[in-house]
Amino acid sequence: MPFELKVNGELKILDVEPSSLLLSVLRDDLELSGPRFGCGVAQCGACTVLVDGQPIRSCVTPISALSGKEITTIEGLGNRESPHPLQTAFIEEQAAQCGFCSSGMIMSAASLLEKNPKPTDQDIKDALNANLCRCGTHTRILKAVKKASEDLS
Amino acid sequence: MKKNIEISRRIFLQSVSALAIQVTIPDTSFSQANLPRSISDNPSLNLWLRINSDKTVSLSMGKAELGQGIRTSLAQIAAEELDIHFNRIKVQDLDTDHSPTEGRTTGSTSIERSGVAIRMASSEARHLLLENAAAKLSSPSGIIDIDELSVNDGQILINGNSSSLSYWDLLSSEDFNTKISGLISPKEPKNHSIVGSSQKRLDIPAKVFGEPAYVHDIRMPNMLHAKMVRPEIDSANLVSTQPKIVDEIEGVISVVQDGSFLAVVAEKEEQAVSAAEALRKVTIWEQFREIPSQDSFPNVLRELEALDPEVIFDNKSKSSSTKSDNDRELSADYSRPYIAHAALSPSAAVAMWDGNRLTVWSHTQGVFELKGAISTALAIEESKVRCIHVEGAGCYGHNGADDVALDAAMIAMRFERQPIKLIWSREDEFRREPYGSATSIKITAGLNPSNKISYWDYDHWTCTHSTRPSGGVGAANLHASIQKNNPLPNSARYSLQNRFNGGDRNAVALYDLPEHRVTRHFISENPLRVSALRGLGAHANVFAIESFMDELAKEADADPISFRIEHLKDYRAKAVLEEVKKLAESKKRLEIPENFGRGVGFARYKNTSTYFAVIIDLGVNLSTGVINVHRAFAAVDAGQIINPDGVTNQIEGGIIQATSWTLKESVKFSTSGIESTNWATYPILRFSEIPSVEVSLINRPDLASSGPSECAQGPTSAAIANAVANATELRIRDLPLTQEKIILNLNS
Ligand code: FES
Numbered sequence: 001m002p003f004e005l006k007v008n009g010e011l012k013i014l015d016v017e018p019s020s021l022l023l024s025v026l027r028d029d030l031e032l033s034g035p036r037f038g039c040g041v042a043q044c045g046a047c048t049v050l051v052d053g054q055p056i057r058s059c060v061t062p063i064s065a066l067s068g069k070e071i072t073t074i075e076g077l078g079n080r081e082s083p084h085p086l087q088t089a090f091i092e093e094q095a096a097q098c099g100f101c102s103s104g105m106i107m108s109a110a111s112l113l114e115k116n117p118k119p120t121d122q123d124i125k126d127a128l129n130a131n132l133c134r135c136g137t138h139t140r141i142l143k144a145v146k147k148a149s150e151d152l153s
Numbered sequence: 154m155k156k157n158i159e160i161s162r163r164i165f166l167q168s169v170s171a172l173a174i175q176v177t178i179p180d181t182s183f184s185q186a187n188l189p190r191s192i193s194d195n196p197s198l199n200l201w202l203r204i205n206s207d208k209t210v211s212l213s214m215g216k217a218e219l220g221q222g223i224r225t226s227l228a229q230i231a232a233e234e235l236d237i238h239f240n241r242i243k244v245q246d247l248d249t250d251h252s253p254t255e256g257r258t259t260g261s262t263s264i265e266r267s268g269v270a271i272r273m274a275s276s277e278a279r280h281l282l283l284e285n286a287a288a289k290l291s292s293p294s295g296i297i298d299i300d301e302l303s304v305n306d307g308q309i310l311i312n313g314n315s316s317s318l319s320y321w322d323l324l325s326s327e328d329f330n331t332k333i334s335g336l337i338s339p340k341e342p343k344n345h346s347i348v349g350s351s352q353k354r355l356d357i358p359a360k361v362f363g364e365p366a367y368v369h370d371i372r373m374p375n376m377l378h379a380k381m382v383r384p385e386i387d388s389a390n391l392v393s394t395q396p397k398i399v400d401e402i403e404g405v406i407s408v409v410q411d412g413s414f415l416a417v418v419a420e421k422e423e424q425a426v427s428a429a430e431a432l433r434k435v436t437i438w439e440q441f442r443e444i445p446s447q448d449s450f451p452n453v454l455r456e457l458e459a460l461d462p463e464v465i466f467d468n469k470s471k472s473s474s475t476k477s478d479n480d481r482e483l484s485a486d487y488s489r490p491y492i493a494h495a496a497l498s499p500s501a502a503v504a505m506w507d508g509n510r511l512t513v514w515s516h517t518q519g520v521f522e523l524k525g526a527i528s529t530a531l532a533i534e535e536s537k538v539r540c541i542h543v544e545g546a547g548c549y550g551h552n553g554a555d556d557v558a559l560d561a562a563m564i565a566m567r568f569e570r571q572p573i574k575l576i577w578s579r580e581d582e583f584r585r586e587p588y589g590s591a592t593s594i595k596i597t598a599g600l601n602p603s604n605k606i607s608y609w610d611y612d613h614w615t616c617t618h619s620t621r622p623s624g625g626v627g628a629a630n631l632h633a634s635i636q637k638n639n640p641l642p643n644s645a646r647y648s649l650q651n652r653f654n655g656g657d658r659n660a661v662a663l664y665d666l667p668e669h670r671v672t673r674h675f676i677s678e679n680p681l682r683v684s685a686l687r688g689l690g691a692h693a694n695v696f697a698i699e700s701f702m703d704e705l706a707k708e709a710d711a712d713p714i715s716f717r718i719e720h721l722k723d724y725r726a727k728a729v730l731e732e733v734k735k736l737a738e739s740k741k742r743l744e745i746p747e748n749f750g751r752g753v754g755f756a757r758y759k760n761t762s763t764y765f766a767v768i769i770d771l772g773v774n775l776s777t778g779v780i781n782v783h784r785a786f787a788a789v790d791a792g793q794i795i796n797p798d799g800v801t802n803q804i805e806g807g808i809i810q811a812t813s814w815t816l817k818e819s820v821k822f823s824t825s826g827i828e829s830t831n832w833a834t835y836p837i838l839r840f841s842e843i844p845s846v847e848v849s850l851i852n853r854p855d856l857a858s859s860g861p862s863e864c865a866q867g868p869t870s871a872a873i874a875n876a877v878a879n880a881t882e883l884r885i886r887d888l889p890l891t892q893e894k895i896i897l898n899l900n901s
């Protein structure tokens with residue numbers, strides 16, 4: 001049964017079960033690599049994407065809940081030609097080691113900056129608290145989000 | 154979407170086309186005692202460097218990017234010696250078919266070893282190019298001497314004026330078909346401009362744009378997806394299963410069983426996940442060896458000792474005794490539990506058998522060793538195995554990367570020309586990875602009346618810290634190799650006689666101690682599967698030594714930093730301690746509601762590598778037992794610094810990860826299974842808990858570079874324990890320093 005999903009501004013018609021998880025659909029059917037698989041149980045944030053601007057864990061979200069909604073992955077946020085200020089700031093601040101957490105961090109931060117363009121350090125920590133980074137790059141991520149918020153204003 | 158396909162195809166085609174590339178096989182008869190190992194093993198210059206017509210230079214290396222930025226730093230060294238702009242260097246994939254063999258990317262040795270090799274190769278290449286330029290520029294009327302030439306971003310200059318030639322006019326790649334002599338002097342450090350300046354990492358853009366960057370992102374035509382079905386503990390055999398149960402699941406291609414190795418293969422990953430779940434429910438396992446209960450740790454480690462203890466260091470004969478009857482003796486026991494690498498992503502691999510050769514894409518730390526291990530495990534010729542490195546999530550040592558590569562390979566051997574992608578489940582990653590070894594330590598020392606240490610007796614009990622796979626016997630270190638039919642002997646994994654295993658790392662304190670004796674109690678029977686975790690034995694050893702130095706300083710009523718400095722001779726060691734003290738004291742004291750504590754920790758990693766000192770400021774809430782690590786100050790001396798921001802990044806990450814180990818981490822297990830299976834049962838530090846980190850780098854351009862990635866672990870753990878003692882008078886000697894432990898100790 002075809003299922004319609006709006007991803008990064010494009011309507012996709014997919015031959016998948018409505019019970020399929022969004023992360024699988026994004027990675028396997030739409031061949032997007034940005035949403036990463038870290039745990040599959042909503043504990044790490046690596047798979048974070050935006051649904052109508054809200055950060056969600058795509059690894060536990062069935063697509064049946066998403067018809068008519070706007071899904072944004074990091075590929076939709078920006079690319080090398082026209083990067084989002086967060087992506088520029090992550091490169092500027094070298095806010096990655098292995099970088100496996102980066103796209104989830106950036107998506108959570110993007111949603112924060114939409115709602116709160118001038119976040120304090122504490123606001124950023126709160127917004128990213130459910131995103132894990134095993135490499136310990138937190139202090140740089142914090143700086144990068146701060147920098148992006150300044151560049152956005 | 155199109156882009157992804159293109160890139161995946163590119164990865165695929167690259168690997169296929171590389172099969173056709175001519176490679177100069179190292180001449181093993183070549184040996185020159187003064188050449189570094191990386192060069193004597195790979196003497197051909199064209200194994201390292203190639204001049205490309207598009208005005209770039211290809212650089213090959215045997216070291217893997219693990220998120221530590223090594224490939225960027227090594228590219229800096231090449232650009233520096235070649236006098237070309239940094240972004241002209243194209244770092245080539247690490248591939249057993251055409252990369253130089255440089256051993257594994259481990260032990261913070263990449264900059265030390267590969268750095269020296271690449272510097273040598275690049276300066277030699279520059280010399281060859283200049284020789285060629287001199288010949289071309291000379292005419293009967295004027296001979297140009299090579300000394301008159303210099304290079305500016307590849308452009309040849311004669312006495313400072315530009316010539317008609319550049320590198321790209323000079324040589325075709327065959328001209329590098331020569332052996333590296335090692336006789337060309339590299340640049341003097343004072344002339345460096347790229348080395349020593351912060352360069353942006355080459356690998357970061359792909360990661361922040363969400364492009365395919367990891368093994369997990371490889372997509373190929375005809376690719377199938379596999380998932381493992383595994384028991385709760387690695388030491389269990391399969392008793393029975395019911396493969397028919399998956400017949401009804403859409404997309405399932407087959408169940409692969411080989412002895413106790415059990416996997417499912419499906420068209421889509423999601424289908425493989427469902428099938429593995431169904432199969433798991435009907436599969437029965439039997440544990441084949443007992444493991445002690447977690448409650449019996451750390452004491453059980455001392456009971457498990459079966460071999461005779463060995464004194465591995467004793468300077469008694471060399472030092473005149475300063476012992477006296479008036480000495481005060483102190484003694485303390487320390488321990489650390491099993492710690493998981495806990496990469497943010499489960500391990501993954503892609504493997505393909507083309508009927509003649511097996512290609513494996515892996516985030517292993519040693520492509521050549523993995524190739525050997527897979528060939529032994531599958532009993533196929535080594536020449537039929539090719540391993541290509543593609544990044545995974547940060548590994549911090551030997552995790553499941555190699556295991557999953559064999560898993561994928563075993564499955565791929567049954568599907569000719571169909572690539573198999575296997576990503577472990579989160580649960581498998583936690584349960585199967587080889588943990589960092591649990592360790593128990595006892596230190597006894599005397600303080601003489603002038604408050605100097607008069608003797609020092611150090612005993613440590615630990616299993617191996619390294620069971621890395623390799624060809625031959627070491628292949629048994631790959632998990633599936635002991636599961637399959639005709640298994641390799643599991644003794645290599647569970648019963649080790651090799652005592653040189655990293656457990657001794659930093660067991661000998663760097664301090665100038667009279668009557669200093671270190672005894673190793675090697676536990677040959679591993680209760681749990683273990684291997685190299687960032688720092689190996691150095692973490693527990695430095696935690697114990699640096700905690701005990703604080704206890705002694707307190708007994709001596711001395712400032713902990715001055716007490717350390719008084720016991721050190723090494724000027725670089727003293728310098729990092731003085732530097733970190735200066736840094737911390739330049740800042741305002743923290744105003745916090747909790748009990749404030751400050752602690753210091755120091756070590757020279759491996760006693761031969763990077764010097765590191767750290768000061769931790771924290772608060773302890775006496776009613777809740779919560780420790781808030783507020784800030785960390787660090788000073789680092791890694792010899793000549795190649796990429797300053799890269800070093801700082803590694804140190805910041807090391808401190809934060811070590812803070813996590815210290816406050817939270819311990820693998821949970823019962824006698825029948827591993828109970829840490831996800832981030833809820835194995836919690837790590839979160840944003841709300843991280844300290845601010847300030848790092849001061851001491852650059853020593855004339856001294857050899859050393860790696861910074863592992864030096865922070867032990868000192869940071871000790872500094873936190875020392876700060877807790879400073880804040881509360883509580884001395885906690887068993888890691889981790891959990892909230893429960895603080896409360897329990899406060900109430901007792
Ligand atoms: S993969 Fe979705 S939260 Fe971890």
Ligand code: FES
Binds near residue numbers: 099101102132134135
């Ligand atoms: S950079 Fe590796 S997990 Fe965050």
